[in-house]
Amino acid sequence: MEKYPKDAQEIVMKALRKIERNDLANDLENIPRVSGVERPQATGVDAPGKTADSKIVTEKQLMQVANKIGKAWRKIGILLGISGHKLEQIEENHPRDHVDRVYQMLCLWRKQQRKNATAAHLHAKLAELDEDLEDDDIDFLLEEGV
Structure with missing residues (x-):
């Protein structure tokens, strides 16, 4: 396994926080520090043994969901825990494309949820x-290998 210099982890965490990637900085912070910090092994979404319940929702799945959500997207965003201010920003940035607006909202939800942003949770x-959203419209989120 590759080792990082002792202070490299701290430097990387500071850089991640500076670019507002607190999710990654927090993940890195949770890695135990020893005389050299071992590099975490990749645990991709499609890692063997992962179930649909534990897979982080993919961008493709978010886009599929975005295509199913109608005019109630703001209400859904609020109920997913996204602030009204963030929803207004999304709407201003994507005034003409409803699907892209909803997709950006779902991406923000995924970022906020971090490891809890599973397809099953969504x-x-x-x-x-x-x-207004039928179960049949979103049941693909529960399927294996999607």
């Missing part, structure tokens, strides 16, 4: 929140 939230 499915459960959407099924609970939007009565």
